[in-house]
Amino acid sequence: xxxPNTKIIDIERRPIEDYVFEAVISFQAGVNEIILKGRGDxxxxxxxxxxxxxxxxxxxxxxxxxxIGSERIRGRMRSYIAIHxxxxx
Amino acid sequence: xxxPNTKIIDIERRPIEDYVFEAVISFQAGVNEIILKGRGDxxxxxxxxxxxxxxxxxxxxxxxxxxIGSERIRGRMRSYIAIHxxxxx
Numbered sequence: 001x002x003x004p005n006t007k008i009i010d011i012e013r014r015p016i017e018d019y020v021f022e023a024v025i026s027f028q029a030g031v032n033e034i035i036l037k038g039r040g041d042x043x044x045x046x047x048x049x050x051x052x053x054x055x056x057x058x059x060x061x062x063x064x065x066x067x068i069g070s071e072r073i074r075g076r077m078r079s080y081i082a083i084h085x086x087x088x089x
Numbered sequence: 090x091x092x093p094n095t096k097i098i099d100i101e102r103r104p105i106e107d108y109v110f111e112a113v114i115s116f117q118a119g120v121n122e123i124i125l126k127g128r129g130d131x132x133x134x135x136x137x138x139x140x141x142x143x144x145x146x147x148x149x150x151x152x153x154x155x156x157i158g159s160e161r162i163r164g165r166m167r168s169y170i171a172i173h174x175x176x177x178x
Binding site for chain 1: 129130131132133136137139140143152155156157159166168169170172
């Protein structure tokens with residue numbers, strides 16, 4: 001579904017800095033694209049993680065796409081966001 | 090900043106159905122594009138409003154853009170989402 005060099009990070013209740021750290025490490029390890037995925041109430045948090053990461057990495061990353069979707073989880077529809085971030089150099 | 094035939098709906102704590110109703114009425118009144126804007130914790134709710142509206146209006150609307158941004162409000166940075174929806178016919 002996604003390119004092999006893509007990492008998906010599921011955003012849940014851990015501290016925002018943990019996710020930022022995970023993303024930074026992944027880029028350093030050679031990942032080209034990170035997708036921050038937040039579901040339900042964690043959608044807002046995924047956006048906060050994006051901005052914290054942007055603060056940290058500045059122009060070396062760019063927002064390549066923002067998807068919003070809806071998927072069935074245990075019988076109920078839940079909204080999600082998928083924030084695609086690319087490493088520029 | 091936005092086309093004259095665009096309506097911005099700020100998503101806050103009112104029931105989701107209220108926002109859906111406001112959007113439906115706006116499209117009926119001739120608006121071509123609606124922007125659902127949610128800030129902070131209301132980002133998730135804006136996505137929920139989008140899906141409730143999509144359920145109601147189906148293929149007569151399309152998602153034209155999803156922006157995520159950050160703006161200064163009373164001295165703090167706050168994240169927001171702006172979901173752009175167009176009427177197709």
